[in-house]
Amino acid sequence: MMRLSLVTDILGYLPFEEMLDTVSKLGFESVELGCGNWSKAPHLRLDELLGSAQARTDFLAALERRGLTISALNCSGNQLHPGESGAEHRAVVEKTFRLAEKLGVKTVVMMSGCPGGTPKDELPNWITHVILPEQVDALDYQWNGVLIPYFQKAGQHAKDCGIRVAIENLGATMIHNPANMLRLREHVDPVIGMNFDPSHHMWMGGDPIAAVRLLGDAIHYMHAKDVRLERTLADANGLIDTYWINDIARRSWNYVALGHGHDVQWWKEFFAVARMVGYDGPVSLEMEDAGMDPLLGVKKSLTTLKLALPRDFD
Numbered sequence: 274m275m276r277l278s279l280v281t282d283i284l285g286y287l288p289f290e291e292m293l294d295t296v297s298k299l300g301f302e303s304v305e306l307g308c309g310n311w312s313k314a315p316h317l318r319l320d321e322l323l324g325s326a327q328a329r330t331d332f333l334a335a336l337e338r339r340g341l342t343i344s345a346l347n348c349s350g351n352q353l354h355p356g357e358s359g360a361e362h363r364a365v366v367e368k369t370f371r372l373a374e375k376l377g378v379k380t381v382v383m384m385s386g387c388p389g390g391t392p393k394d395e396l397p398n399w400i401t402h403v404i405l406p407e408q409v410d411a412l413d414y415q416w417n418g419v420l421i422p423y424f425q426k427a428g429q430h431a432k433d434c435g436i437r438v439a440i441e442n443l444g445a446t447m448i449h450n451p452a453n454m455l456r457l458r459e460h461v462d463p464v465i466g467m468n469f470d471p472s473h474h475m476w477m478g479g480d481p482i483a484a485v486r487l488l489g490d491a492i493h494y495m496h497a498k499d500v501r502l503e504r505t506l507a508d509a510n511g512l513i514d515t516y517w518i519n520d521i522a523r524r525s526w527n528y529v530a531l532g533h534g535h536d537v538q539w540w541k542e543f544f545a546v547a548r549m550v551g552y553d554g555p556v557s558l559e560m561e562d563a564g565m566d567p568l569l570g571v572k573k574s575l576t577t578l579k580l581a582l583p584r585d586f587d
Contacts, residue, residue, distance in 0.1 A: 275544065275582050277575075278303040278344035278557035280496070283567045285315030292316055293339050295568070299575060300586070303344035304336070305382065305557045308372065309365040310350025317346075319365065323372050333376065344555035345380040345468075345494055346373050349441060353386030353419055355394050362386075367430065374434035380494050380554075381431070382439045382468045385448035385457075388419040399445045401513075420447050421460045428462035439468035439494035444477060451487045458491060466493035470559070471543060475500040475534070476512055476526045482546050489550045497578060498559040501534035502526050519563045528561040530570040532577035540581035548583050556582060 279301045284292045292315075296304060306317045321328050336342065348369035350362035366383060373381050390398035390411030398415075400408050424438075431438050440448050440457075448454050454467045469492050471481035485492065502512070507525040514525040521527045531540065544556070558578060560570045579586050 275548070275553060275584055276302045276342075276344065276555045277578060277582075278305050278555040279571065280305045280307070280347065280557055280559040281316050282307050282312050283560045283571060285313060286567070289316045290335055293335060293341060297339040297341060299571065300579075301341070301558075301575075303342045303555055303557075305345045305347055305555075306343060308346050308348045308369045310348050310352075310362045312347060312349065319368055319372060323368055323375070329375060343376060343378045344557055345382045345439065346376075346378050347382040349382060349384045349443075351384065351386045351397060351446070353388040353423060353447075354397055355389040355392075356396070359386075359388075366427070370427075370430055370434045370436060373436045378436070380437050380439055382441060382494060384443055385420065385424075385440050385446045385453075387446050388415050390414065392418070397445070415447060421457065424457060424461045424465055428465045431464045432462060436464070437493045438465050440465065441468040441470050441496070442473050443470070444473055449473065449477065450479065451484045451491075454488065454491055466491050468494040468496060470496035470498055472496070472498035472500045472528055472534075472559075476502075476514075478512055482543055485543070485547050485552075486550060492547070492550075492552050494554060495547065495552060495556050496559045497531055497540075497556050497574070498561065499529050499531045499534040499574075500526055501529045521563050527563070530560060530562040530565055530577075531558065531574035533562065533573070537577055537580050540577055541583075544582050 279296055281292055281304050307314045308317055308319050346369050348366045352359055352362040352366050369381055387397040387399050400412055442449050448457060467488055474481040474484050503525055510525050512525055516523045558574050560574050562570045
């Protein structure tokens, strides 16, 4: 059953128990909790939960009282960053794997990350256009020198912890499309799969429904998030947009509440095809509409989700 989940960062202004009350009253069945890195982890103290069995018991009890479960822990960041932050993010990833094991959570969501283009680089290098020999060399280093070795080790760590890893297809990271996900899986344990977020595929010009068909059982988890291509601006400037993510009036595309970029009929087909290829796991709403009050955006998105998911909510 495609259980309703919420990425709780959008309600990060609420204390933990008040957030749980809100989520439960709205009708969600599970939560996805940020553990650090790019998330401020508003509802989870990673080190405290790792170090205290009583803290873990109390944490899980608060969820159980409201009939909620944890669909995933999320440690998204750039653990392949060539600078100091890379090591810091790797440490959070490792701790998140261990906490998932202790909490009985079976899925950890993360990013693939993006390294530099050479061992001497100080910043990540996302290569999107290969026309020069040095770009070919950089991609070889990124894949064979950094990405594959990291996820071979991460896959073994995940197996040891009894979890699966779901890599999100975010732009500016190495695994941003199905082709790269399937390429990585040729070299790593199948505990490594994709958290498919259709919104990223939308703004990169792809068809998320086609992507789901291609990925099949490589999908370990799924986000529900929408994108609107902005009339005139997208047509004139294309979809490579470097305006700040909250500068919504000038952007060619924006993350929006579910149903505010693609209508309910589109989402019905998307989830039907996902179910058709075998996905029956959680569907985790990630609401990042900067033009709407956070709670309102969650409610609007939830209305679309309940209409679109191939299941009964009565």
